[in-house]
Amino acid sequence: MGSFIYDRSVAIDIDDRALAHLQVVILDKLRRNESFALDLRDAKHWSTVWVSRRTPLEFVYAGNRRVPLNREWLEEMADEVGIHGVLRLTPEPMPAHPSDSVPQPVPRGEPVSAP
Numbered sequence: 001m002g003s004f005i006y007d008r009s010v011a012i013d014i015d016d017r018a019l020a021h022l023q024v025v026i027l028d029k030l031r032r033n034e035s036f037a038l039d040l041r042d043a044k045h046w047s048t049v050w051v052s053r054r055t056p057l058e059f060v061y062a063g064n065r066r067v068p069l070n071r072e073w074l075e076e077m078a079d080e081v082g083i084h085g086v087l088r089l090t091p092e093p094m095p096a097h098p099s100d101s102v103p104q105p106v107p108r109g110e111p112v113s114a115p
Contacts, residue, residue, distance in 0.1 A: 004040060005058035006049045013042040017067050018089055023059045024069060025077045025087060026051060037086040048086075 002019040005011045014022065029036055035052040051057070072093045081087040 002059070002061040002063075005060060006038075006047070006051075006055065008056050008058075010045070010047055010049065012040045012045055012047060014040070014089070016061050016063050018092070019059055019061065020067050021069060021073050021077065021092075022087075022089060024074055025081065026057065028078070029081065029087075036081050039086055039088045051087075 001013050002016045003011045004014050004019060004022065026038070030051070030053050033053060035050065037048055038051050039046075039048050041047070049055075070092055073090070076090055076093060077087060080090065
């Protein structure tokens with residue numbers, strides 16, 4: 001179980017797999033200089049926060065392995081924030097095809113292992 005930390009003060013516990021998908025969508029929006037609301041909940045909190053390029057964000061993972069990304073899940077969350085202006089963590093859909101998973105690049109210096 002990882003954590004999404006907003007503005008160095010609000011920490012929301014999120015599964016590492018879900019956190020990886022949120023990170024991709026959030027960073028994509030911020031790279032385009034788009035601000036948006038983010039709804040998150042865990043066992044202790046339900047938070048809605050405003051995310052902009054000026055907001056300190058941290059994505060803290062419990063594990064040390066990169067997860068394959070589900071393209072459908074990324075598109076679903078990106079569509080949701082594009083339509084409603086609020087990013088919500090939705091349940092992960094099953095990929096229509098196994099090839100719909102997006103492999104994560106391995107950073108330099110890390111060993112490559114077979115699945």
